[in-house]
Amino acid sequence: MNELAWHFLAGGPEGPRLRDGRPLEVGRWYEHEGPLALCESGYHASTRALDALKYAPGTWVSLCEIDGAVLRDADKVCARRRCALWAADATATLRLFACSCALDVAHLWAMPSVVRRYLETQDESLRDAARAHAAVLAAGAAAAAARTVVLAAAHAAADSAAWYAATVARFAAWYAATADDSAAPNQHLESLLWSLGQDFTGEPE
Numbered sequence: 001m002n003e004l005a006w007h008f009l010a011g012g013p014e015g016p017r018l019r020d021g022r023p024l025e026v027g028r029w030y031e032h033e034g035p036l037a038l039c040e041s042g043y044h045a046s047t048r049a050l051d052a053l054k055y056a057p058g059t060w061v062s063l064c065e066i067d068g069a070v071l072r073d074a075d076k077v078c079a080r081r082r083c084a085l086w087a088a089d090a091t092a093t094l095r096l097f098a099c100s101c102a103l104d105v106a107h108l109w110a111m112p113s114v115v116r117r118y119l120e121t122q123d124e125s126l127r128d129a130a131r132a133h134a135a136v137l138a139a140g141a142a143a144a145a146a147r148t149v150v151l152a153a154a155h156a157a158a159d160s161a162a163w164y165a166a167t168v169a170r171f172a173a174w175y176a177a178t179a180d181d182s183a184a185p186n187q188h189l190e191s192l193l194w195s196l197g198q199d200f201t202g203e204p205e
């Protein structure tokens with residue numbers, strides 16, 4: 001098997017779409033004909049799911065193989081060829097991940113009970129109230145770190161899929177940088193995403 005990497009895409013009920021608007025065809029090898037350039041041309045992905053989430057235009061995720069010439073950066077690769085092994089809408093999975101991250105830093109602030117209940121249950125009837133409470137408290141926080149911690153709860157209760165993916169990624173990156181075990185957030189995210197992929201691939205190797 002070629003090298004595996006993660007890639008997030010925009011999409012909707014009809015399925016995931018590539019950056020140029022074409023629908024993603026799972027199992028098809030896409031090949032870039034011109035020169036490769038990181039962030040400009042070629043087929044991009046990331047070895048770690050948490051890194052891929054930084055560049056997510058939406059909440060569809062695919063596990064890919066990459067092949068051919070490959071350019072590498074700290075958090076992404078640019079490959080001549082890429083093939084999605086499976087793709088799934090990860091909205092619910094990312095929300096679960098965001099709630100888990102927010103709960104991990106719950107001890108750093110006076111979390112309102114409605115926020116905690118939402119984070120623990122993902123009860124949709126509590127989402128708007130949880131987001132509003134967290135946003136108000138974040139606006140009043142004097143320190144940037146405090147705002148980040150409180151906004152974690154607001155991010156977990158966000159509405160827009162694309163904005164939600166991007167903001168969760170920013171918080172998760174901050175969380176990973178400050179966690180006692182910096183690898184743990186990525187390992188948690190990948191374990192959740194693998195559970196989506198098992199519907200397509202069976203047990204991960």
